[in-house]
Amino acid sequence: MTKRDWVMKSTIAVMLSTSLLMGGQVGQAAAYSQDSVKSEEIVKLTKSLVGKDYKYGAEGPKSFGSAGLATYVYGQAGIKIQDTISELYSKGTKVSRTAVKPGDLVFFSSSGNGKPTFMGIYVGNDQFIYSSQSKGEVVVKKYSAYKNKFLGARSYLSAESAAKPTTPDSSKPDQDAKASALADKVIKIGEKYMGTPYKFGSSKNTTKTFDCSSFTQRVFKEAGIELPRDSRQQSTVGKTVSLKNLKKGDLIFMKASVKTSSDRITHVAIYAGNGKILHTYGKPGVTYSKFFDTNWERRVVKVKRVIPE
Template identity: 70%
Template sequence: MTKRDWVMKSTVAVMLSTSLLMGGHIGQAQAATTTYAQQTKEVSSIAKSLLGKPYKYKATGPSQFGSAELATYTYKQVGVKIGSTISSLYKTGTKVTSLSKVEAGDLVFFSSNGSGSPTFMGIYIGNDQYVYSSQGEGEVVLKKLSDYSKKFLGARRVLEESSDNSSNSPVAPASDLASKVIKIGEKYMGTPYKYGSSKDTTKTFDCSSFTQRVFKEAGITLPRDSRQQSTVGTTVSKKNLQKGDLLFMKASVNSSSDRITHVAIYAGNGKILHTYGSPGVTYSKFDGTNWEKRVVKIKRVI
């Protein structure tokens, strides 16, 4: 075993042990016992421990990594579920536009000419350094952020200081978190539907801005639109459906395309909580309905 592998295994082992002591929920989006400072330190430490790992397109780790997959893997180790593509990650979390405001743990994005869509990305670890899986160099490398200022497009902050919790209370079970998600969603019952509604308003919602808002208030970061949201979390089957799962649907029962056009939250007892058309935010019957027949994917982010 190499020194890097030993460091990585030791880091993960410590986090797993802590998780078991505090309730065992490492998959929860933001552990209540972990402060913002601790999370950023862990993310930076894990990212740095992966230096030298071979680059491979779309490889998800732990022995090889693609560009976005390095970030996905690293955040997963601290219990934060994010997207798995550069495009989805470029829209997740909070936007950081200035190079001077980038903080440890932020995702940083670049393109060869400094404009357009990002073509590679990494994790900023502080001290003007970031870690990324480089196709050109064939491995995970450490670079100076300032050396890439002309290629820098922006950053996204997935970890938020609002997640700080200095108490030593146990992490809530997933079932409790799912109930919290539903309760948060219920407070918006009747809020009007508006296609393309801004993520910054609660006066109107479209289906994915509603799920993004509800999960954000529960401490879970989701991308903005339904297709991006379908890339995060764990895929589950309909027979294993649980309260809090996200249901992704195609346009109609008879549609030949499985292109996702709608997202809803499974509320348990054969119901979904979502928003559409004239009712706005509402409950709908799910079992045996067209809503159920339209489902093409189910993801668990809790």
């Protein structure tokens, strides 16, 4: 090899190395830039909702529950996240209290320990925004003033970027979107029967009264899904899923009480998202009930997914 050939070869090697290095830096910069754009969009959307009404379990756009505010804002920004405080707190990337960035989710409890009871979105400048039950609306609060109630923070922005495939799989239909739309339809159908009286053994042919399983049978039938008549029969169809993988539209089957050792199914409810169930019982008739950390959750025997995935 001549000296001239050696110089040319060395020069090409240096150029290739520099190109690869710069390419990696450009890729990282693009990822950070993408996260920054999402962060700005989320902050802007969140600020625009200040003053909106608080309503337990609501996911917008006119009113919001604690988790519903984050679910709505992220959804508007094109990021699908969970819809309950407990699920949002258990996922995402953990962030320390002093390392939060605009767009991160922040979680609190009144006592400063245990499980989170309310949450918000950090918007920068030592401020976070959340839907306050006591104030009855979406409010802005000083972040540092809540340090004694702080439990943790989660980032869903970097996780979203990392989770995106480099090449989309266009051959796979968007089953998740279809299943989600069908679940929303089920809940909407169920809501039109709110307040309908409860009657044990109610006929499947009437909508003037319901028992728990005639209600679920009717709601799913109107959504195009056939179910057996009673709750124990309904528990034999569909796909069994765990509570941690609970999705809107899933059927939750329960035993008679927390204390009973028998797992005999006596009740069925529809998971409606945002930590609540849609079902019928006793005096309220068709109603929403809080699910997590209640006797409803403690009575669970199994969960079934009957909406096609």
